[in-house]
Amino acid sequence: MQDRIVMLADLDYFYAQCEEVRNPALRKKPVVICVYSGRTEDSGVVSTANYIARSYGVGPGIPIYAAKRKLKEKDAVFLPVDHIFYSLVSERVMTILKGHADLFEQVGIDEAYLEVSNKVMGELDHAVELAKMIKTEIRSREGLTCSIGIGPNKLIAKMAADFTKPDGLTLVGLGQVQQFLFPLEISRLIGVGKRTSEKMQTLGISTIGDLARYDLGQLMNVFGRRLGRYFHDASNGIDYRPVKAKEQLQSISRISTLKEDTRDLETIEEKIEGLCDQIGDMVLREDLLFRSIGITFVANDLSIHSRSRTLQAPTNQLRVLKKIARDLIRRFLNESEIIPRRVEVRVANLKRRHGIQVRLMDPESNRAG
């Protein structure tokens, strides 16, 4: 493959920064964006927090109650997520980013990969100038800071962006990949979480360099073929994944926390019904058809259990969605003793509805069954 120049642009502490833009007085205070479950006054978790809050140990994933304790007397501001507002901001930023890329791939609401090889004519210093320009444009148009990593592939671009934040800009040229990666702690490698990190320690691997030098065959034995190969390649800075626009939404899900843990069918069905309605709205709005329907229970011990069914033909019928979701939860509750805490409905195998019309003309559909 030709040498590539890939950028990863990551909006800093995105939700909290959006709130700072909306109300600049927040900038001097700890800001904590919360997902309230509605179960009790402060039940729920922190979605994200600004860097002042983080300096007190408050960050994504911790319970709201714990965050309040840590920030007592600190003049902290707790706000509920406003997803609609953040989405509008995100959309405008993504439009800016896309305009500077040969190839563009959005990841989540606050991140995107840009392949810029042609745009900068293969010159790394041009890529750095482009990144500075992008940062300036996002700051002047939206008042937001972001962190940008530049590298020869997605993996290095992403890790470079993570290396300096917030408001960072990190370049890792092809010749600098090893000196960048090898000293980093193994937990910094994308795909190495807490469990894998512990397992690696027992193998005597504590830095990415240690992993890079480890025998590929041994890694495959320990982690399986695929993952072993990934760890070997990634630690050596190798990543051939192309920057590629997402072509179709893959699934739509809605999840909600029950007022209290219960196996009561009526309570659960009522909740499921509401989730189906939300999904149905989205399916119609986006003009989609779905073919798989699934439900998930998060039990009171936080264990996760799911069931799904795939239809013969895609549909957009709310009736069908509700009936199957109901069947799935009834059957699951009969088979299992778990006590549900949260319930989720998901549809997948999505297609655009006008796709049906196209299919009549599609030579594929003329094949003998």
Added chain:
DNA sequence: GTATGCTTTCGGC
């Protein structure tokens, strides 16, 4: 053996 499809689980943001 490979390709493909389906169900369930995992983990990033």
Added chain:
DNA sequence: TTACGGCCGAAAGCATAC
């Protein structure tokens, strides 16, 4: 001391078809 969301894509694991 505990406390614990709402999404999404994709991998894992298995079955079936050729």
